[in-house]
Amino acid sequence: MINFTREQEDKVLEAIDLIKRVVSSDEFKDGVINNTYRGRRTFADNDGLSNEEIYQKILHGAETLSSSGRNNTMDLELELYYESANTIGYTFPNIVRIFMNRKYFNKFKPYQVADNLFHEWLHKLGFKHDVQSTNRRRHSIPYTIGYLVKKLAKRYTEIQAF
Numbered sequence: 001m002i003n004f005t006r007e008q009e010d011k012v013l014e015a016i017d018l019i020k021r022v023v024s025s026d027e028f029k030d031g032v033i034n035n036t037y038r039g040r041r042t043f044a045d046n047d048g049l050s051n052e053e054i055y056q057k058i059l060h061g062a063e064t065l066s067s068s069g070r071n072n073t074m075d076l077e078l079e080l081y082y083e084s085a086n087t088i089g090y091t092f093p094n095i096v097r098i099f100m101n102r103k104y105f106n107k108f109k110p111y112q113v114a115d116n117l118f119h120e121w122l123h124k125l126g127f128k129h130d131v132q133s134t135n136r137r138r139h140s141i142p143y144t145i146g147y148l149v150k151k152l153a154k155r156y157t158e159i160q161a162f
Contacts, residue, residue, distance in 0.1 A: 002079040002097075008105065012078065015113035018153040019074070022114070029055060031148045037139045044139040045128050054127075054141060063124040065096050074121050080105060089116045091123050098124070111153035119146030 001009050022028050032055040037044050041051055049057070060070040068075065075096075082102040089100045098120040105113065122142040129140030137143060 002077075004078070004080050008080060011105075011108075011110055011113055012117070014110040015117055015153075016074070018111055018114045018156060019118055019149060021156055022149050022152045023058065025152065027152055028148065031152075032058070032145060035144060037144075043141045043144055044136045045130075045141060047126070057125055058122075058145075061125075063096070063121075064093070064126045065124070075124075076117075076121065078117075089120050091120050093123070093126075096124070109154075109157070111150055111157050114153045115146045115150030118149040119143065122146070 127141040
């Protein structure tokens with residue numbers, strides 16, 4: 001983690017713990033496998049993969065730029081930066097690093113960080129979405145599964161609070 005304070009690192013670690021819990025759940029598996037787009041069991045921008053293949057690709061954790069192959073792990077390199085723009089975070093297909101905007105990160109709860117982190121990590125697995133804010137983009141793998149992670153992580157956070 002680059003440019004993170006200890007408190008910010010702790011928030012990332014809490015988000016990662018939530019992601020682990022979410023991804024190992026039956027709710028996550030069902031959410032990915034049974035996702036529908038335009039009345040079919042699929043995602044927008046799925047590269048011809050079935051929902052089951054997408055789920056397996058997530059479990060394998062084989063980032064496109066990683067030499068370790070299938071290691072069932074999220075290999076992460078994170079950098080915190082500040083920009084006044086509306087970008088929560090970003091990455092590029094030719095680099096390992098994920099950039100997280102402090103403008104949002106500092107306000108976010110760990111379940112929101114989990115959403116952003118998982119969305120960006122899905123790009124590391126090779127999944128894409130429209131650059132422009134289109135209706136189709138919301139149904140892409142990074143957005144749809146990121147939202148699923150956020151929903152489940154929030155629920156798990158609320159359960160822990162009791």
